[in-house]
Amino acid sequence: MPTATPAAPSLDEIRTWPATCEVTKAAKALGISRAHLYAQIKNGDEPVKVLRFGTRVRVITADLVRLLEAA
Template identity: 60%
Template sequence: MSAAPTPTLDEIRDWPATVNVPEAARAIGISKSHFFELIKRGEAPVSVLSFGARHRVVTASLVRLLEGA
């Protein structure tokens, strides 16, 4: 099974207000395990909402990150 293709910036702009960590990781080109580690260390490059052990990434912050890349 191959990984899903990296979404385009236009596709990301159409995403809901928040997305799960695996989807956000795919958008910025890192593994979900690395993204979870960044969240754990407080070093995520985007805004993350945490609800106990659950995390959601703010789509607008993904767009800002990718626009600046």
């Protein structure tokens, strides 16, 4: 039996997230796949500001909120 895909988080929910979030969570909020967002980040075409910590990447939550508010 297939499992239900959880719904994208609401804007109000995203506003409660910490200052940075995982790429997976940001992709879900944007309605795109994790792989697609990682590809955009790799190519320098990310729609939101990111922080890089060695091999780790975090999305700046405030920038994600701004992007979603403008949509």
